[in-house]
Amino acid sequence: MFKPxxxxxxxxxxxxxxxxxxxxxxxxxKLTNRIFxxxxxxxxxxxxxxxxxxxxxxxxxxxxxxxxxxxxxxxxGFTFVALIDALAKEDKPNKKLWLYxxxxxxxxxxxxxxxxxxxxxxxKNWGVEATYGDTYAVFLLYSISIFLFTLYLAFFRxxxxxxRARTQILFVYMGIAITxxxxxxxxxxxxxxxxxxxxxVAMSVAAVLFIVGFTGYAILKHRLFNIRAxxxxxxxxxxxxxxxxxxxxxxxxxxxxxxxxxxxLTTELSRxxxxxxxxxxxxxxxxxxxxxxxxxxxxxxxxxxxDPQQLVSDIGRVLASEILLxxxxxxxLAIIDAQMRLATxxxxxxxxxxxxYQTHADKIQQLYHAPELAKFNxxxxxxxxxxxxxxxxxxxxxxxxxxxxxxxxxxxVGYLLLGEKQSGDIFSTQDVQTLQIISDELAIAxxxxxxxxxxxRFNETLxxxxxxxxxxxxxxxxxxxxxxxxKDEFISMxxxxxxxxxxxxxxxxxxxxxxxxxxxxKEQKETLKQSFDAATRMTRLVDDLxxxxxxxxxxxxxxxxxxxxxxxxxxxxxxxxxxxEMKHVDITLHKPKSPVPVxxxxxxKTRQCLMNMMDNAIYYSSTATSxxxxxxxxxADADWVSFKVKDNGIGVPKAEQAKLFQKFYRAPNAQKTxxxxxxxxxxxxxxxxxxxxxxxxxxxxxxxxxxxxFKLPVKAAGEDLSAAAKSEVAVK
Numbered sequence: 001m002f003k004p005x006x007x008x009x010x011x012x013x014x015x016x017x018x019x020x021x022x023x024x025x026x027x028x029x030k031l032t033n034r035i036f037x038x039x040x041x042x043x044x045x046x047x048x049x050x051x052x053x054x055x056x057x058x059x060x061x062x063x064x065x066x067x068x069x070x071x072x073x074x075x076x077g078f079t080f081v082a083l084i085d086a087l088a089k090e091d092k093p094n095k096k097l098w099l100y101x102x103x104x105x106x107x108x109x110x111x112x113x114x115x116x117x118x119x120x121x122x123x124k125n126w127g128v129e130a131t132y133g134d135t136y137a138v139f140l141l142y143s144i145s146i147f148l149f150t151l152y153l154a155f156f157r158x159x160x161x162x163x164r165a166r167t168q169i170l171f172v173y174m175g176i177a178i179t180x181x182x183x184x185x186x187x188x189x190x191x192x193x194x195x196x197x198x199x200x201v202a203m204s205v206a207a208v209l210f211i212v213g214f215t216g217y218a219i220l221k222h223r224l225f226n227i228r229a230x231x232x233x234x235x236x237x238x239x240x241x242x243x244x245x246x247x248x249x250x251x252x253x254x255x256x257x258x259x260x261x262x263x264x265l266t267t268e269l270s271r272x273x274x275x276x277x278x279x280x281x282x283x284x285x286x287x288x289x290x291x292x293x294x295x296x297x298x299x300x301x302x303x304x305x306x307d308p309q310q311l312v313s314d315i316g317r318v319l320a321s322e323i324l325l326x327x328x329x330x331x332x333l334a335i336i337d338a339q340m341r342l343a344t345x346x347x348x349x350x351x352x353x354x355x356x357y358q359t360h361a362d363k364i365q366q367l368y369h370a371p372e373l374a375k376f377n378x379x380x381x382x383x384x385x386x387x388x389x390x391x392x393x394x395x396x397x398x399x400x401x402x403x404x405x406x407x408x409x410x411x412x413v414g415y416l417l418l419g420e421k422q423s424g425d426i427f428s429t430q431d432v433q434t435l436q437i438i439s440d441e442l443a444i445a446x447x448x449x450x451x452x453x454x455x456x457r458f459n460e461t462l463x464x465x466x467x468x469x470x471x472x473x474x475x476x477x478x479x480x481x482x483x484x485x486x487k488d489e490f491i492s493m494x495x496x497x498x499x500x501x502x503x504x505x506x507x508x509x510x511x512x513x514x515x516x517x518x519x520x521x522k523e524q525k526e527t528l529k530q531s532f533d534a535a536t537r538m539t540r541l542v543d544d545l546x547x548x549x550x551x552x553x554x555x556x557x558x559x560x561x562x563x564x565x566x567x568x569x570x571x572x573x574x575x576x577x578x579x580x581e582m583k584h585v586d587i588t589l590h591k592p593k594s595p596v597p598v599x600x601x602x603x604x605k606t607r608q609c610l611m612n613m614m615d616n617a618i619y620y621s622s623t624a625t626s627x628x629x630x631x632x633x634x635x636a637d638a639d640w641v642s643f644k645v646k647d648n649g650i651g652v653p654k655a656e657q658a659k660l661f662q663k664f665y666r667a668p669n670a671q672k673t674x675x676x677x678x679x680x681x682x683x684x685x686x687x688x689x690x691x692x693x694x695x696x697x698x699x700x701x702x703x704x705x706x707x708x709x710f711k712l713p714v715k716a717a718g719e720d721l722s723a724a725a726k727s728e729v730a731v732k
Contacts, residue, residue: 009051015209016044019216027385031093032086032219039083042076043212054127062121062128070139071112077146078105083215084150087168108142111135168218175214179207306339308434314339315438319445323452325349328445329359336418336438340431344399344419349446350412356450376403377412380436384426402427404435406443413443413450505535533579543608547684548663558691563603565641566596569634572610580618585628587618596636600715605688612681613645613708619674620649621705636714644697644709652700661686661696669702685710 020040027033046069053065081101085094111117116133154169314335322328329347337345349357375391381403386392395403401420406413416439418427427435509532511517513525520528547556573589580587614632621628626648633644652660656667664679689696689710697709 009047009054012209013044013047013051016040016047016212019212020044023216023219032083035079035083035086036216036219039076039079039215040212042072042079043208045072046076047208053121057123059121059123062123063118063130066121066128066130067113067118070117070136071109073139074105074108074112074142077142078102081146081150081153084153084169084172087172087218088153104142108138111138171218172211172215175211178210178214306341308430311335311339311434312437312441316441319441322445323449325357325446325449325453326359328449329357332438332442333359336435340418341422342419343422346417347406347414347442347446348417349406349414349450356414357453376415377405380404380432382427382432402432402435404439406439406446408443408447411447413446416442505531509535529578530582536575541678541680547605547608548680551687556687556691558602558605558688560600561603562598563601563606564596564598565606565634565643566592568603568607569610569632569643572607572614573632576611576614576618579615580628580630583618583622583628585618585621585630587614587630587632589632590634592634592636594636596634596641597714599641599712601692601712602688605684606692609685609688609710610643612685616681617645617647617649617706617708620670621647623650623673624648633709639714640711641714642697642709642711644707646705646707648705651702651704651706653702657698657700660698682708 017040020037023040024033024037049065049068049072053062053069056062056065078101082093082098085097086092114133114135116135117139118130118136119133120131121128122131151173154173315332318328318331318335322331329349333345333347336342344360347359348355375394381391381395383392383395383401386395395401399419400417402418404416404418406416416435418435421427509528512520513528513532570589573587576587614630617630618628621630629648631646633642633646635642635644650669650673652667653669659665660667661682662679663683665683666679685708686696689712692712694710694712697707697711700706
């Protein structure tokens with residue numbers, strides 16, 4: 001005879017074996033995993049014995065296998081007690097409890113095969129039905145005792161169970177509850193509505209998977225997120241289909257064939273139409289029923305869900321915005337605790353001589369002074385995966401469930417220590433991967449924060465040293481100022497002393513050249529001219545030194561008077577004519593296009609500026625291959641009088657142009673061309689021009705020449721000369 005319920009045995013038996021092996025192979029050394037395998041073997045034996053009893057077709061053999069199912073149920077009870085004890089005590093067995101349970105199992109086992117336990121079996125169309133005797137009451141009492149005793153172990157015994165252990169046990173009893181509900185639903189609720197009894201039996205067989213599946217998941221849920229999703233969705237569909245079937249059966253059989261519609265649906269056609277309409281309506285309501293049960297299962301299975309990307313993003317913002325180690329670590333732990341719902345957490349930063357910093361200075365500090373510290377710095381450690389009992393005891397003593405070493409490419413930074421989840425869940429693959437990403441970023445941020453803190457500490461020490469050094473420097477600076485003052489006084493005195501004989505040399509040389517002491521030959525005159533020019537250059541150098549000395553001492557002043565550059569400039573050009581001729585340089589003074597007004601300026605210092613720029617132009621143009629050429633311009637407009645001297649000399653490199661008007665600075669190509677230069681001429685030009693309210697004119701391209709000059713403001717017409725002459729610009 002066809003027995004459709006038998007088709008449920010094979011997949012149920014296979015899945016029971018597969019789930020048992022998955023849990024065992026995940027961690028063969030873990031006690032709960034090994035006991036679960038023994039528990040699964042018991043379920044497997046019970047299913048096989050029941051399956052053989054239903055299909056063998058021989059009454060005597062069926063009776064024997066039914067008695068085997070009773071014996072196996074005793075074994076299942078024994079392993080179930082051991083499993084609940086191991087879960088409650090987290091892999092620490094109660095040896096006395098196991099001993100007493102084992103003795104009970106051995107005493108009851110022979111009773112299972114007594115004729116007074118299972119007296120006979122009757123062949124039915126859905127399998128065999130057993131007739132139980134008086135001694136079967138012992139097994140009923142045993143089953144009830146096992147259930148009540150395990151409830152006591154799991155929920156009522158006073159112990160230090162973690163929330164993780166409580167959650168695991170809750171899943172086990174959830175599987176038992178669902179199995180009972182499915183059995184009641186299939187055998188007592190649907191049968192009155194016409195469901196064949198063999199389908200109720202098939203549902204009872206398949207329901208065994210809920211016990212095995214939920215128990216296995218309770219042990220392995222941290223590594224089986226896909227199983228969690230499968231279980232959650234499967235339950236949602238099971239409940240949805242059950243509710244759908246119940247609703248359809250009630251409406252189709254209870255309502256349609258009951259008193260309400262009995263007098264309405266009087267024909268076969270009307271009943272068929274009613275069933276079609278009912279099926280369509282229920283088809284539209286099924287998604288709503290399914291969503292309802294999905295929400296319920298999601299609340300059970302995903303109550304601790306968080307968004308890994310959001311967690312990493314939130315922590316990334318903290319790492320990017322905080323540099324102080326204390327604030328950084330506190331905020332990071334606050335985010336991790338809130339989103340992952342952890343009971344405790346800690347960040348420990350290691351230094352060369354031990355702990356550099358830790359977020360929570362509690363009992364955990366004892367661990368990091370212990371020799372076992374090095375055991376946890378190699379890689380991620382999850383307590384529930386540890387097979388090393390010694391390491392596990394160390395971490396459990398300090399309420400640590402996960403250790404993430406913090407490392408950069410260059411160095412070991414410290415540890416991220418996490419306690420158990422408030423939900424009791426174990427750290428999943430997703431948790432570990434997310435926290436490893438966070439640990440890598442956190443290590444770099446902590447390393448930077450530690451460096452910053454070390455710098456801050458160093459700065460405090462450095463400030464004291466700087467304060468002492470500054471006091472010494474102040475004292476040295478006073479001495480240097482005295483020495484600098486003495487130097488300026490010496491230069492000023494030396495310059496004055498040099499100026500007097502140089503003036504005499506120039507005067508007597510000029511008199512000899514003019515024939516005041518007799519006739520001078522052409523050759524002698526040429527030699528005397530060179531001596532006169534050298535003395536003139538020396539005089540200008542002495543004037544430059546005197547002006548620099550006055551600038552340094554704050555005595556440099558602009559003495560204004562009426563100056564007509566129309567007369568001054570040709571005189572200065574004529575004085576350089578001989579030097580230009582000797583350097584083979586053509587110097588040309590271009591007449592102004594418009595009249596140049598008289599200016600209120602310092603004549604002596606302005607002449608010195610004119611001479612310095614034209615002398616430089618002649619000197620640096622003398623190396624031009626096509627012949628040196630210097631053009632001198634004097635122009636005026638309504639607001640400014642401009643002086644420019646343009647040459648075709650060596651030019652100034654672009655990189656050096658910004659430094660050109662600094663004191664004692666000379667461009668590298670100028671140093672090679674004119675080694676005897678001082679670097680004071682352009683410095684004084686810039687200072688005199690600025691103090692007279694003017695601006696410097698400068699353009700240059702290396703190898704193509706330069707344009708130097710300045711422009712001075714035009715004074716208002718009719719300005720009182722005596723008042724202007726009295727105005728002076730003091731250099732501070």
